[in-house]
Amino acid sequence: MAVTVGELLAMPHLQMSLHAGARGLDREVSWVHPSDLPNPWAWLASGELLLTNGTGLPSDSPGQASFIERLAEAGPSAFGLGLGTGGPPLTRALTDRADELSLPVVSVPYSVPFSAVARAVADVNEREGARQLASVARLYALLRTSMARGLSGPEMFDRLGRELDARLYLVDPETGLSLFDEGPETRFADALAAEFAAHSQAMPGVLRLRRRDGDGRWATALAVAVPGDQPTALVAEPTGEQPPSLGLLQHVATVGALELAQLAADRERRRRRGADLLLHLLERRLDPTAAEHQLADSGIAPADSVLVLTQAASDGIADDIHRRLSRPRVPHLLLRRDDSLHIVLEDRPELLEQILVGSSAPMGVSDRICTAGRVPEARQEARWALGAAKAENRRVVRYGDETALPLPRTPAEAQVLVSRVLGALMAHDAEHGTEYLRTLRVTLRRNRSWQLAADELHIHKQTLGYRLRKIEQLTGRGVTQTDHIAELWFAIRAHDLVHSRCPVRG
Known part of the structure; x- marks a missing residue:
């Protein structure tokens, strides 16, 4: 004692x-x-x-x-x-x-x-040191038995909390939400989020949290930093007269780090399943009824959701967005292909803000998806919107927003755009067996680099120059004026929608 x-x-x-x-x-x-x-x-x-x-x-x-x-x-x-x-x-x-x-x-x-x-x-207090060691030993014995019994994270933390006379929560400090999908929520979520924001989105070693109870009295809790790459807090709400020992809570925080590794593995498995589902939807490889069921299982309601398209030069960007959506438990599908990031999620402004954080890349947002079978069309709408965002130097463009560029609303409108801009070009290709449409597509995709486009087309740069001059004669539009480039680019995107149920990449 x-x-x-x-x-x-x-x-x-x-x-x-x-x-x-x-x-x-x-x-x-x-x-x-x-x-x-x-x-x-x-x-x-x-x-x-x-x-x-x-x-x-x-x-x-x-x-x-x-x-x-x-x-x-x-x-x-x-x-x-x-x-x-x-x-x-x-x-x-x-x-x-x-x-x-x-x-x-x-x-x-x-x-x-x-x-x-x-x-x-x-x-x-030399004798007290031995008592603390005994308490630590009991905590780790509880951990071993909990893992041997296969207890879930919430169940294990409940057992550890009873040992410490406290309710324990593993929490995202930015939102105050439990990191366990089925875990209980701490009463100090708002207080923790406010303290985290006050510390410039950093988690100090320990925070003392306060909130007023219904009787007007102040209730207190401790929040201890959990080791790991992402800010995480272990919140301890005392159930006895005194809060738990800070030293013992730091041992439990180490246990929390082990749980975080497991949660990260589970999150990565969910991400891969979501990426596979989105890929199958984009390539129309799923029966419509099965697709609707799988979307529902993922928490996605197509009638309330949109497809977002943005640039992602590395897997790190995709990982960061996935973490920011997963921690507050936002249902979503995420797929990175060809340096582009496809995200399906509920159409709410605050969720789109989560994607924008930490990135300066423009973003295109489709119309509401409505049904699983409309996901490929939603991707095309997002592509058109992203093109408008790039051309007009805007962060976000939603399909249907007022823009200076033509955004067709339906396949019929897309066909009108294709015929008006590319009709003569396509007719010449069909009659003479030329590849002017492909040449135009590759040139624009390669950002009008003659060398890169010629290499992909396996032709000489002089041949490419001849083709581009012929394209300008046939369409009345060249690849040097911004307004002409925009019209040609959107016409090619409209062509993808009209002539392919799954639009051609690029």
Whole structure:
């Protein structure tokens, strides 16, 4: 059993005096924590004796009363003030509030160094170290048995929490939501998200969270950082009178890191299943009824969903978007092909914002998908919208938005566009066996690089130049003027919709 505040006061060589909080003299002191920070509760563990010179203590009565209230929420054993060190005197407001909270307030004379108090606590608490080791051993024994029984993450954390007299949650600090699909949610979700935002989207080692209960009283919890690549918090809501030991919670946070690895593996499996489903939908490889069932199983309602198309030069971009959608449990399908990212998700502005975060690439958004069989057409709509976004230097264009470029609404409208812009070209190809349409497509896809286009077409650059001049004669549009390029590009996209149920890549 650890030394109590009353036992420390009884040690004559320490010469400590009591100023308030006599009802808390039986509190055990696990450690001595010297600090002159204005918010020492952010670094204090339950059962620790805070010793301060007072330089971080407010001088006014309301400030001191608030200071002792915030300090008490961290569960310290006592508050100790070093005398003669330049700090402000204790106000009546502080001592009265300490009496109400049963938090001992003691003073240490100038002649007694803080290290003497720390040494006295350490000498008495050697036995406490053995008890802490035993607690750690029990935690890991619980972990082993939980894993052997195949318990789910929520079940395992429930068992660990009962050992610590707390409710435990593995949480995304940005949203405050549990990382377990079926896991319970912490009551401190909003408080955690606010603190995380206040720390510039970074998770400190420990956060002390507060919220008002229905009776108007403040409830408190601890949030401990979980090791890993993505910010994650272990939230502990005390069920007893004192919060769990910070040291024990850090051991549980290590367990949380193991769970995160499992969750990441599960998330990757879901992503691959979603990518396969989206690929099959785009290539019309699924029976319509089966497709509708698989979309429902993935949480996707086609009537409320859109297809988003954006650039993704690397798998890292796709991984990041998948993580940001998965953590708040947003149903989605994601497929990366040909440096483009296809995403199917519910048509909500805040979800589209999640995709835009951290990326400057333009984005095209289709009309509502409506049915599983319309996914290929939705991709074409998103392609048209993305082309308009690029041409007009806009971040997002939705199919049907007002643009300076022609966006056909139906296959019939697409056919009109194809006939008007490419009709003469297609007729010449059909009559003479030429490849002017393919030449135009490759040239535009290669960003009008003559060398790259000629290499892909296996022709000489001079031959390419002749073909481009012929294309300009037949269509009345060349590949040097921006408005002509846009019309030709959209006409080719319209041709893909009209002449292929699954549009040609590029």
